[in-house]
Amino acid sequence: MAMPGTTPPEIPIACTLDAREYAGRTATLAALAARALRRREPTRTGERFVFAGTREIERELRAVIAAEARCCAFLTMDLRRRDDGFVLEIDGPRDARPVIAALFG
Secondary structure, three states: OOOOOOOOOOOOOOOOOOHHHHHHHHHHHHHHHHHHEEEEEEOOOEEEEEEEOOHHHHHHHHHHHHHHHHHOOOOEEEEEEEOOEEEEEEEOOHHHHHHHHHOOO
16 A cells, blocks of 8 residues: 555566466456447447347456456456447556557467
């Protein structure tokens, strides 16, 4: 915890998954993208992912957000529902851009 008036320490850009867990997560994200990802767009601080909108896709996206929050605390994720689907914004520090770009590869 940072002291009042000081800058909080930066969260290291490091995934806490081991190799087996990382391979499983990568496969899960790729399968979800193959089924539901409509498009992705770079943003000023990360990427915007647009997904088809079903309850199952929403459930999977929420599970991904929870899982990624545990292993990649340096990312910020925001999921919004739209009439035709879901928008997932993923942001992070500049050095995290390659990590964000690799998601849903």
